[in-house]
Amino acid sequence: MLEANNLTKKYGDYTALNNLNLTIGKGEIFALLGQNGAGKTTTINLFLGFVEPTSGVASIDGLNVATHAEETKTRLAYIPETVMLYPNLTGLENLEYFSSLAGFSYEAGQLAGFLDTAGLQSSAHGNRLGGYSKGMRQKVGIAIAIAKKAKVLLLDEPTSGLDPKASNEFSEILKTLSASGTAILMATHDIFRAREVATRIGIMKEGNLQSVTEAGAISANELEQLYLKTV
Amino acid sequence: MHLHLIRIVALHEIRTVFRSKMPFILYSILLAMLLLAGFVGWNYVSKFNAQQARYTTEVQDNWMNQPERHPHRVAHYGYLVFREKAPLSFFDFGLDSYVGNSVFLEAHRQNTVNMSEAGFSNGMLRFGELSMALVLQLLVPLFIIFLGFATVAGLKQNGVLKILLCQKASYFDILAGKTAGLVAVTWLLFLPLILAALIGGAVLLQNEINAELLLRSGLILFVYAVYFLIITMIVTGVSAMSKNASNALIMLVLGWMVCFIVIPKSAQTLGSSLYKAPDKIAFEQAIEAEVRKEGDSHNPDDPHFAALRANTLKKYGVDSVHKLPVNYGAMVMQEGERITSGIFGTQFNKLIETYQAQNAVSVILGFFDPYLPLRNISMQLCGVDFDTFSEFQKQTEQYRFDKTTLINKIHLTQISYENDRAQKVAQSNWQQMPPFEFRPVPLAATIYNAKWSLIALLFWLVAGAAALGFISSQRKFQL
Structure with missing residues (x-):
């Protein structure tokens, strides 16, 4: 591979x-x-x-x-040491944006599913990334990789x-x-x-x-x- | 290049901009300045034109109501001509503040329209007046800089660019999308305002709207849209080349200072030092010297006028000017008029050529600074440029010459040579003369005159796109 x-x-x-x-x-x-x-x-x-x-x-x-x-x-998908992404967007919005740039179009439910799979609690999906801990941001990074089917x-x-x-x-x-x-x-x-x-x-x-x-x-x-x- | 990915990046950029407070605060300040500049400019032009119209009527009334008098007295009574400000001059003041708006027309004298200010005719030293055009030309680029300096450099700094580049979108898609998003925001915030101001202001000023005004407004809108796009491409390009956002901001602000202060001022200095223009006194002295060379109508021994006399006597088959069927004094005056007018025309054209050469420096420098071509085109489309001013001077001189010729003709045919000064002619003679009406430079001629500035703007557009393409192809600008 x-x-x-x-x-x-x-x-x-x-x-x-x-x-x-x-x-x-x-x-x-x-x-x-x-x-x-x-x-x-x-x-x-x-x-x-x-x-x-x-x-x-x-x-x-x-x-x-x-x-x-x-x-x-x-x-491929890439996760750096610190996943910053867009602090003004929510976890879901970040995932949606990166997925769309990877050429995928997902429903909100599917996107939430990817975040769940990555281990991000549902209550955080709609919060702005600026308020996430480093671990939570890494999970969004993982969700991006999952959504991309890397x-x-x-x-x-x-x-x-x-x-x-x-x-x-x-x-x-x-x-x-x-x-x-x-x-x-x-x-x-x-x-x-x-x-x-x-x-x-x-x-x-x-x-x-x-x-x-x-x-x-x-x-x-x-x-x-x-x-x-x-x- | 993936258009749908560019669209996604652009929409994301728009959403990001509208979610932050800083652009809103900056826009509020600029909006207030634009509205203030628009109102002040419109109010000034409105009052100025109303005043000019009053004076024009007063001058015309005075002219028409002259009592029966000798034509030569009519010729020296004079006539003041006023230049009404162009309907779009409230938007861009251009050179209006530096060139005259009125000229006193009289026989034998070609009074210039404030030619003493010709040294500043390029208007490049001007920086203080707040017009809508000034805000749009100088401050909107700053707005775009503050909006976009971190657009790529910030992503590079926090590692997001790497993640973005791991998606399907290429670096060029990202740069093009960011440029499109930023310029869309700028267009959305400023273009409707420009259009509304241009059409609304001009309609309120002249109570009508015509095709030319609409076309001019449309073209102004278009060139400003292109200008904002060029600035946005530069901002995105510099941001993409910078390692971090603060470097990008420093580079862009430095670039702004060079392009908006240093180069325009240098262009003026360079132009006027390369092509020296005479001041008013030198200009008038040059004309007087030329006139002296041609002949002195008051000197009976002057060869030119002696020849005129001999030829006239021969033509009419008489041996004395007293026996001529026409007034020889009027004939001499008309000949003098023809000579001085011709000399003035030649000298004036030389002066215009000098100023055009000075202006050419700024046109050439427009290929190094996108602000210069936009400024030139904006002035030209608003009718506040050097061509409009010189056209006014030419038309007033032609009007003066035609008017004086007509009066001399009255003198020639209705006043006998004997006891010349004691005679008078009826008011109806000069009441038939049409008032002066300035014919602005037609739009087609304006576009033709602006061709090099338009080409320079097009050059910047192509160069900007090519630069983004080049930057996106370089790996060193991705990390």
Whole structure:
């Protein structure tokens, strides 16, 4: 579903991502761990098409992102560290707007259903986003991905700043999405959350993917030791 | 490009603008200024024209009621001509405040219409008068800037742009939609007001509406609509190129200062330094010098007038001007009139060419500043431009020449050479002369004269669209 073949990005002499080879299949959650500047966000930006690769190919559903920007966009959804959206619009209105830009036209009931699926309580649907907590806004972001029927979900530090309860709820939603076949690439600093939610975990350092581990084959402590040793 | 997605973005933009309080507050201020400017302008033009009409009647009555008198006294009695302000001049004052509105017409003298103010004839130094056009030309762009500086940069700053770009809409769709939404808001808020003011104000001023007035109003509406679109494209483009909203605001306000203060003032300074125009005294001295070269009618030995005398005597087969069947004195006066009028015409045309060359600087700079072409077109369509003024001067001179020629003809045929000064002619002779009526520059000529400004505006429109296309194609402007 998501594939990087010898993917490299250089800014002058600085190599932000070096020769990344990675495949994330349908229903898989891949967590990218690493310090700031390790190349996690660059990887996500390359899959989003915001950055042009220096060499190599980033592809989604078999389509090269660089050459099939419009087609790949219809298959993916993106949730940044902080989902701001439009604070003057309600959760429902935000969802309606983003869905319509994705080419979908939903009834109010369907939109409310997506927000429910994303875990946002019904009483908040009609409130302006400006009054939402970070966790609630992340849920609207998830609802946008669900409404879009995205096959691929790209997440950049999605649990950063969330309280444990909200973070746990978010993990559960991701598991539900992966169970329905969505391929998820998540950049994070949160080792514990990565091990809990991901199927595989990659650790990056200075633009290189240093190691890839099956999440189920390693304990939280072992992962932490591996991470500290790697970075 | 997806038109339906552009429409969605545009409608969203409109909804977002109408949900915030700041645009409403800004609009309220501008609306108050526009209404005030409209009323003050209309009131001034209304009173001015009423006053001009009173004076015109008074002058005409005085002219008609002159007693039986010698034609040359009639010629020197003079006639004051007034220029009524154009019906749309309440909307755009243009050069009206800097050029004269009346001229005293008399024999042998070509009095200019306040030519001493010709140095300011471009009106570029003017900044103080509050007209509707001034508010629309200078302050509405500021309104658009405040409305749209964060339209893309703000989304970039808070990460929403990335999410937007992950939908089906392309960056160009988003930029085009935002431009369409912002300009739709501006059009909705200002265009109906402009149209109502133009039609309503002009109808109240002249108690009628005609096709030309409607056409002019329609064209003014159209060029202002295009102008707002250009400004909106610039605002969206700068916002899209900026990393954050504050950078965009700084760039746009700086751009506003350059385009609305620095370049217009520089255009005036550059124009007048490149093409120096004479002041009133120098202009009159140049005419006097030319007249002296041509001949002095009071000097019996002047070769030009000696030749005229010889030719006239030969033509009538007599040996003395006393034996001519016509009044030779009137003939000399008419010849003098012909010479001075010709010289004035030549000098005046030179002056006009100088001013046109000065104005050409601002027309050329219009390709670097969208405000200049709009300002020029607005003045031209409202009939308060330099062409209208010079046309008035030309028409008054033609009227003066025709009137003097007619009086000289009366003198020539009805007053005998002997004992010339003691004779009089009946009032009916000058009572037949029609009063002066200014014929404004026709709309077709106005459009032709405005062609380069129109092309400059079109250039900005195309360049704006191309710039948005270019910006949307650059990945560096997406993050």
